[in-house]
Each structure stands twice: as C-alpha cells, then as structure tokens.
Amino acid sequence: MIIKFVAMVLKLNVKRLNRLSWLLAAIIGLIFYVIYFNNGPRTSLYPYTLLSFLAIALIGHVDVSVMVFLGRSFSIKSRLFTLYRVLVTYPVSILVYLLLWPLCAYLAHYQKEIWSINLFFAFVASGILMNSMVLIMHDSVFLYEHRLQADLEVEKLRASNAEAKNLLLKQQIQPHFLFNALNTLKALYHKDPLSADDYIVHMASFLRTAITKQYTNLSTLNQELEFLNGYLEMQRIRFGQALKCTIEIDEQDKDHFFLPSLSLQPLLENALKHNNFTTSSPLIVHIKKAGDWLVISNNLQKKCLNVSSTNSGLANLAERYQLYSGDEILIKNDGGVFSVSIKLLKNEDSHN
Numbered sequence: 001m002i003i004k005f006v007a008m009v010l011k012l013n014v015k016r017l018n019r020l021s022w023l024l025a026a027i028i029g030l031i032f033y034v035i036y037f038n039n040g041p042r043t044s045l046y047p048y049t050l051l052s053f054l055a056i057a058l059i060g061h062v063d064v065s066v067m068v069f070l071g072r073s074f075s076i077k078s079r080l081f082t083l084y085r086v087l088v089t090y091p092v093s094i095l096v097y098l099l100l101w102p103l104c105a106y107l108a109h110y111q112k113e114i115w116s117i118n119l120f121f122a123f124v125a126s127g128i129l130m131n132s133m134v135l136i137m138h139d140s141v142f143l144y145e146h147r148l149q150a151d152l153e154v155e156k157l158r159a160s161n162a163e164a165k166n167l168l169l170k171q172q173i174q175p176h177f178l179f180n181a182l183n184t185l186k187a188l189y190h191k192d193p194l195s196a197d198d199y200i201v202h203m204a205s206f207l208r209t210a211i212t213k214q215y216t217n218l219s220t221l222n223q224e225l226e227f228l229n230g231y232l233e234m235q236r237i238r239f240g241q242a243l244k245c246t247i248e249i250d251e252q253d254k255d256h257f258f259l260p261s262l263s264l265q266p267l268l269e270n271a272l273k274h275n276n277f278t279t280s281s282p283l284i285v286h287i288k289k290a291g292d293w294l295v296i297s298n299n300l301q302k303k304c305l306n307v308s309s310t311n312s313g314l315a316n317l318a319e320r321y322q323l324y325s326g327d328e329i330l331i332k333n334d335g336g337v338f339s340v341s342i343k344l345l346k347n348e349d350s351h352n
Contacts, residue, residue, distance in 0.1 A: 013145055014064055017138050021060020024137055028130075029053035047108035051100055055126070058100075059093045060134045067138070076142070089135065094127030180269070184238050195237050202234045213261040217324070221294070221344065222254035225287075228264040235272065241279045243272070248288040257294075257344035260320050264296065267340055270314060271298040289344070293330070297339035314340065 032052040033045065066088050067076075074081040101123060105114045181203055188196035209227055213219060219227075225247065235243055245268070268285060275298065277283035285298045318329050321342065330341035 013142060014068060016145075017064045017067075017141060018061060020137055020141060021057055021064065021134065024060060024134065025053045025055075025057035028056050047104045050107070051097075051104040055093075055096050055100055056130050056134070058096045059089070059127075059131050060138070062092050062096070063089050063131070063134050063138055067142075076146075085135075090128060090131050093131035093134075094124050097123035097127050181234070184234075188238070199234060199237045202230060202237070206230045206234060210262065216261045218258045218345070219261045220255050221249070221257045221259055224259045224261070224264050225249070225254065227262070228268060231265045231268060235268075239272075239277070239283075242277045242282050243285075244282050245285040246287070248286070249294075250289070253289055257346065259294070259342065259345065260317075260324050263317060263320075263342060266317055267296045267314075271338070274303060275299075275301045276303050277301055290341070292344050293341045294344050295339055295341045297337050300333070300336055300338050317342070 029049050029052045033049045063085070066085055070081050070084055074084070098120075101119070102114060185196060185199055185203070188199055206227075209230065213227065232243075232245055264287075271283060271285055275283050281301065283298060283301065285296065287294065287296050289295075314329070314331065317340075321327055321329055325343060325345055327343040329343075332339045332341075
C-alpha cells in the first residue's frame, strides 16, 4: 500500500517537479548571464548561458525520472530509495555537463584545448553543486505535497469520527422518546381510545421523520420547527391545554438558518420531563429568534421529586453543537424562567 501511494503521489507531482526544474534552470541561467555579461567575452556569453540552462534542466528531469522509477519498488522514506537516488543522479549530473561541454565549446569558438584536468574537475564540482540544489528543491516540493496529503487524511479521519459520534448521539434520542411514547400510549388506551388512535398516527409520522433525520447532519430551521410541531401535536393529545407553545420567528429566517438535526425536540421533551403543569397552571414554552441565537424558554414549575435523566437531553445537544460549530449552548435559570439559547448556523459555519 505504501509503495502504491508513493508511486501515485510521484506521478501526480511529475509535471510540477518538471516545471520547477525549468524554473530553476531559467533562474540560474539568468544569474549566469548577468555575471558573465559584465566579466566575460560576448562571443561565449550565449553558449555558456545555454550550457547552464540546459544542464540544470536536464539534471532536474533526470532526478524526476529516477524518483518515479524508484517509487515503483521502494518507499520514499526508505534508505534504499535515497541511496539509489544519490548513486544515480550525481554521476548522471556530472555526465550531463561533460556531454554538453563540447557542443557549447564549439558554439563559443573555444580556442584552447577543450579537455583539461581543470575543466574536468570544474564540471564535476558543477554537477555535484547543481544536483544538490535540484535534490533540495524537489524534496521540499515533495515533502510539502506529502504533508498536505497527510493533513487531508487527518481531516477525513476527524470528519468520520465526528460523523460517527454524532450518529451515536442522535441514536440515543430515539430509545428515550420511544420509552415515553409507549408509556403515554398505554395510558391513553385505558383513558381515551380515540385519542390513542390519533396519537399513534402522529407518532408514526414523527418516527418516520426522525429516522430520515438520523442520517442528516444539518436541517433548516423550518424543517426543525416542522419536526417540533409534529412532536407538539402528540403532547397536546396527551396534555391538552396544560401545554402551550408559541413560536416567534419571521418566515424569511426559517430557510436561511440551520440547526443540527433533532435539536429542538429534546429541549421541549426536557421541559415536559422536569416540570409540573396542569390546565390551570400550564407549561408555557416560548421559542424566539434573538440575533443569531434561537432562545427556547419555559416557566419553571419544577417537580418536587428528583427525575432521573439520561444523556439524551441538554448534554447530548451541547456535545453535538461542539461537533458541528464549536459553539456552546447557553443555559439560564433565574428561578422563574428556564431558557436554552442555541446558535443559529449558516451552512458554511458548520464543520461539515
């Protein structure tokens, strides 16, 4: 797998590395031209500049070809890859200068002996220097690309982990709801069979929507409110005038903002669970938009007995908000009113 990955990345970078070789050749050639223009004879200016340009370009292309070839058999991180790359490219770089020199000497009308021990060592030094420069440049590009690929893989793993965690958190909601709904249904059949039949219809619709939302990360505010209204219809059958809910949100805002799916229903369920309410002293739930926040509040009529709680309420919602937007939910309790404020998301504000 590592060998295939390295070969793939090398293949993807061939064009970029070759373009870098041409760019480096052009820069070195231009530097040589400027230096030689002020210090050397004009007759040999262009041939020697051509020698510098062609030598570096060829050295760069040789290094790319060698990396592609070695990448088929070795990991780029292996010592053998580095060893064979050095053993091949340095001698070839020296050979490039030695092969190009006779042509450039002819074009420059070189009057002296074209081969001497000093020229030979000069070309050896040039080959070593230029090849070292090319290797450093190519390695920097390749390591940068490799780091980007690694960062991308890390982000994909984080996204997958967040998605799995979010799905698990949402799945905690349904068993909790089903437990309460079935208990309610049992009580209704003993008390009012017609209302129980109506309750079953709403419950089936609610569960069908909940299953669909289970695999949806974000929903529009409008979709969440419609889902909440479905849950409200079920609770009104159960509690009648003892439960009142008002929603104050402009129509144009409902499709403009987003919430993590299944955000509002657990808040209403939490209010029902922890408060006493009757027809004469109803539970009043108020939902309104305040700036970029959605505020869900209710009057406090706390039950005297401690009510057991699962992780499907406020803690569940807070954790899912952290996964999606990094925002905290704001909880306030002034003794008379309990409120939860959740940030309204624009789609690009989420981490999806």
